[in-house]
Amino acid sequence: MAAVSATAVPSLRACLDLAKAHQRAGDHARAAQWALAATDAGDDFAGWLGASRVWERARPHLPAAARRARVAVLGSYTTTQFTSLLPLACARAGADVEVYECGYGLYRIEVLDPASGLRAFAPDVVVLAVHEGEVDLPESSDDPEAAVEAELARWTSLWEQVRAATGARIVQHNVVVPAEVPLGHLAARVPGSRHAMLQRFNQRLGELAASEAGRGVSVVDCERLAGAVGKRAWTDPRYHHAAKQAVALGSVALLARHTAAVVGAQLGLARKCLVLDLDGTLWGGVLGEVGPHGIAVGAGPVGEAYSAFQRHVLALKAKGVVLAVCSKNDEALVREAFEQNPDVLISLDDVAVLKASWEDKPSAVRSIAATLGIGEDALVFVDDNPAEREAVRELVPAVDVVPLPADPSGYVRALADYPFFETDAVTAEDAARTEQYRARAAVAAQQEAAGSLDDFLAGLDMHAEVADLSPENAPRVAQLIGKTNQFNLTTRRHSLADVEAFAADPAWTAQVVRLRDRFADHGVVGVLLARCEDGADGRVVDVDTWLLSCRVIGRTLEDEMLRVLVERAGALGCARVRGTYAPTAKNSQVAGLYERLGFLPRGADEDGTTRWELPLPARVETPGHIAVSVAAPVPARRGGGTEHEDAHEGAHEDEQGTRRTVEVAK
Amino acid sequence: MSVDERMQQVVREVIGNDDLVLRDDMTARDVPGWDSLAHINIMYSLEAEFGVQFSDEQLSSFQDVGELRRFLASAAG
Numbered sequence: 001m002a003a004v005s006a007t008a009v010p011s012l013r014a015c016l017d018l019a020k021a022h023q024r025a026g027d028h029a030r031a032a033q034w035a036l037a038a039t040d041a042g043d044d045f046a047g048w049l050g051a052s053r054v055w056e057r058a059r060p061h062l063p064a065a066a067r068r069a070r071v072a073v074l075g076s077y078t079t080t081q082f083t084s085l086l087p088l089a090c091a092r093a094g095a096d097v098e099v100y101e102c103g104y105g106l107y108r109i110e111v112l113d114p115a116s117g118l119r120a121f122a123p124d125v126v127v128l129a130v131h132e133g134e135v136d137l138p139e140s141s142d143d144p145e146a147a148v149e150a151e152l153a154r155w156t157s158l159w160e161q162v163r164a165a166t167g168a169r170i171v172q173h174n175v176v177v178p179a180e181v182p183l184g185h186l187a188a189r190v191p192g193s194r195h196a197m198l199q200r201f202n203q204r205l206g207e208l209a210a211s212e213a214g215r216g217v218s219v220v221d222c223e224r225l226a227g228a229v230g231k232r233a234w235t236d237p238r239y240h241h242a243a244k245q246a247v248a249l250g251s252v253a254l255l256a257r258h259t260a261a262v263v264g265a266q267l268g269l270a271r272k273c274l275v276l277d278l279d280g281t282l283w284g285g286v287l288g289e290v291g292p293h294g295i296a297v298g299a300g301p302v303g304e305a306y307s308a309f310q311r312h313v314l315a316l317k318a319k320g321v322v323l324a325v326c327s328k329n330d331e332a333l334v335r336e337a338f339e340q341n342p343d344v345l346i347s348l349d350d351v352a353v354l355k356a357s358w359e360d361k362p363s364a365v366r367s368i369a370a371t372l373g374i375g376e377d378a379l380v381f382v383d384d385n386p387a388e389r390e391a392v393r394e395l396v397p398a399v400d401v402v403p404l405p406a407d408p409s410g411y412v413r414a415l416a417d418y419p420f421f422e423t424d425a426v427t428a429e430d431a432a433r434t435e436q437y438r439a440r441a442a443v444a445a446q447q448e449a450a451g452s453l454d455d456f457l458a459g460l461d462m463h464a465e466v467a468d469l470s471p472e473n474a475p476r477v478a479q480l481i482g483k484t485n486q487f488n489l490t491t492r493r494h495s496l497a498d499v500e501a502f503a504a505d506p507a508w509t510a511q512v513v514r515l516r517d518r519f520a521d522h523g524v525v526g527v528l529l530a531r532c533e534d535g536a537d538g539r540v541v542d543v544d545t546w547l548l549s550c551r552v553i554g555r556t557l558e559d560e561m562l563r564v565l566v567e568r569a570g571a572l573g574c575a576r577v578r579g580t581y582a583p584t585a586k587n588s589q590v591a592g593l594y595e596r597l598g599f600l601p602r603g604a605d606e607d608g609t610t611r612w613e614l615p616l617p618a619r620v621e622t623p624g625h626i627a628v629s630v631a632a633p634v635p636a637r638r639g640g641g642t643e644h645e646d647a648h649e650g651a652h653e654d655e656q657g658t659r660r661t662v663e664v665a666k
Numbered sequence: 667m668s669v670d671e672r673m674q675q676v677v678r679e680v681i682g683n684d685d686l687v688l689r690d691d692m693t694a695r696d697v698p699g700w701d702s703l704a705h706i707n708i709m710y711s712l713e714a715e716f717g718v719q720f721s722d723e724q725l726s727s728f729q730d731v732g733e734l735r736r737f738l739a740s741a742a743g
Binding site: 020044045046047049050053078080081238239241242243245248249250483 | 676679680682684702703706707710711714715719720722725726
C-alpha cells in the first residue's frame with residue numbers, strides 16, 4: 001500500500017491538458033470533468049483561467065446542473081478576475097450560475113438605482129465582494145463600540161437595500177485585517193485602534209448575519225482564508241496600487257472556491273456524508289496484521305496525527321455531517337477495534353453505515369448512498385490509497401474524492417481545505433419566507449428607490465474642484481482620455497501632446513475635475529474639453545471630449561460639469577453649446593446623455609453618431625448633491641489679449657481670466 | 667521547457683489563445699486580447715511561473731516582448 005501512495009494527485013496543469021485534449025476530441029463531458037478536477041488541484045490563477053475557458057465551451061453541451069442561479073458580484077475593488085472564475089467554481093459546487101459584475105466601485109449606487117444593470121439582471125444571489133479599505137472606521141476612536149456599530153449599520157442597511165431591490169440572498173465577504181499595524185502590539189490592547197475595531201467589526205458582522213437582521217446573509221470568512229495563506233500572499237500592494245486588485249490574483253481562485261461553496265450551501269448543495277476508509281486513514285497500520293491494539297492511534301507522533309484527524313472528523317459530525325465507514329476488512333475485527341481500543345475516538349455509534357467487507361469500494365460506496373437514502377452526489381470519499389480514490393472517482397463520478405497527502409500529519413489540513421461541507425443555517429421554511437419577502441419587497445422598492453438614491457448621494461458629502469488644463473494635470477488627463485471607455489461621449493484618444501496643445505490654444509476651454517467624498521479623494525475623474533468656434537450664426541462652443549472615470553458614474557457630476565460649461569460659454573459670448581455622441585461597443589450608457597440634459601437633436605450619421613445643441617442662454621438645474629468650486633483661469637485670450645491673466649480680472653466671478661474660487665451653492 | 671516556451675504558455679493561457687506565437691518585437695497592441703486587464707493577469711502569472719517579482723515600474727514599463735523575455739531569462743536563470 002505504501003508503494004501506491006507515492007502516486008501523486010494529478011497536477012492542475014495535467015488536469016487542464018487532459019481537459020483540453022478531451023475538448024479537442026469533442027468529448028465535452030470529460031472536458032468539463034477535468035476542468036472541474038483542475039479546480040481541486042491548486043489555486044494557480046492562469047490554470048484556473050484556462051480551466052474556466054474549457055468549462056465555458058463545454059457548458060452548452062452538458063446536462064442541466066442540479067441548481068441554477070443568477071449571481072451578481074458587487075465589489076469594491078477590481079473583481080473582474082474573481083467574477084470570471086466564479087462560474088467554474090460554482091460548477092464545481094454543483095451550481096450552474098450566470099454572473100453579473102457591478103461596475104467598479106458602484107455597488108451602493110447600483111443597488112439604489114432602479115435603472116441599474118444589477119436590477120435588470122435580477123439576481124438570486126448577491127455577493128458583496130468588499131475589502132478592508134471599504135470599512136469606514138478611523139485609525140483610532142474614543143468610543144470604538146459606537147464607531148463599529150455605526151459602521152455596521154451602514155452594512156445592515158445595505159443588506160436591506162439589496163433585499164428590497166432584488167430579493168436576493170446575500171453572500172458577504174468579511175474584511176481582512178491588515179498585517180501592517182501602525183500601533184504595533186499595542187493595538188491588541190487598545191480597543192479604539194483601527195486594528196482592534198476591524199476585528200470587532202468582523203465578529204459583529206458575523207453575529208448580525210446570524211441574527212434576524214441578517215436573515216439570508218451568509219459570510220465568507222476572508223479573514224480566515226487570508227490568515228491561512230498568509231496576509232502578505234492575500235494582498236499584494238503592487239497590484240492593489242497598479243490595478244485596484246485588493247485580493248492578489250494568486251488568492252482569487254481560493255476566494256472563488258470558498259464563495260462558491262457558500263453559494264452552494266445557500267442553494268442546498270452541501271455534501272452530507274463523509275465516507276471513511278480505516279487502515280491508513282483513521283488509524284495507522286493494517287488491522288488484519290497488527291490487531292485492534294496494534295494499530296497506530298493515540299500515542300507517538302504517527303498515532304497523534306491519526307487522533308487529530310479523528311477529532312476533526314468528530315467535529316464535522318457535530319455540525320451535522322453523517323459518517324460512514326468503507327473498509328476492506330473483516331467486519332468483526334473492525335468492530336473490535338472501535339469497541340476495544342480506547343484510543344479510537346470515534347465510536348460505532350458515531351457511524352451511520354459501516355461497510356467492512358472485501359467488496360470493491362465503488363460498489364460499497366454506492367450501497368452506502370442507497371442505505372442512507374441519499375444521492376451519490378451527497379457523498380465525500382476519503383481514503384489514503386490513491387488507487388481506491390481513482391476507482392471511486394472513475395466509477396462513481398458524482399462522489400467527491402478528497403486526496404489525502406502521504407503523511408497522516410497532513411490529513412486534517414486536507415479535509416479542512418475541502419470546502420463543500422459548508423452548511424447554511426437557513427431551512428426550507430426560511431426559503432419560502434424569502435419568496436414572500438421578495439414579492440412584497442419588489443413593490444416597496446419602486447416606491448422608495450428614487451428617494452433613497454438621492455439620500456445616498458446627498459450623504460456622500462461630495463466636493464468637486466474644477467480646474468483648467470495645466471502642466472501638472474495634463475498627464476492624468478491624457479491617461480483618462482486613453483483608457484476611459486464607458487462614460488466617454490466621443491472616445492477621441494488624444495495624446496499627451498494633443499492635450500498640451502489644447503492647453504496652449506486659447507480657443508479651447510477645459511474642465512479637469514477632481515472629486516472627493518467622505519470616503520475618499522478620487523483625484524481627477526472628469527474631463528471636458530471644448531473648442532470655441534466662430535460661425536456664420538454666431539459663436540459656438542463644441543464639446544470635443546467629455547468623460548468620467550467609471551468610479552464616479554452615477555454621482556451626478558456630469559450635471560455639474562454642464563452647468564459650469566454653460567456658464568463659461570455664456571461668458572465667452574457663445575450662442576450655443578454643441579455636443580456629439582459617437583457610439584462604441586462600450587459607451588452606450590451615455591447615448592442618451594445630451595437628450596437628458598436638455599440638448600436638442602441636430603442630426604445623426606450612418607455610423608450612429610448623433611449631434612446635439614443647447615441654445616444659450618440656458619438654465620441648468622442640477623440635483624445639487626455636489627459642492628462645486630471652480631478655479632478658472634480660462635486663458636481665452638482672443639483678439640490680442642494680454643499675456644497677463646490678471647489684467648482681465650473683474651467683478652464677475654465667471655468672467656474669463658479670474659482666479660477666484662467660486663463655491664457654488666447647492 | 668525553455669524560458670520562451672514557459673512565457674508563451676503563460677500568455678496563451680491568460681489570453682485564451684493556444685495558437686499564439688510570441689515574437690520579441692511584439693507589443694501588447696500586437697496581441698489580440700492583451701488589454702490592460704489581461705496585462706495585469708499576465709504579469710501576475712509570469713511572476714508565479716518564474717518565481718520572480720516585478721518592480722512597481724516594471725509592471726507597466728516593458729517596451730516589448732523581447733525586453734520582458736530577456737528580464738525573465740536573467741531573473742529566472
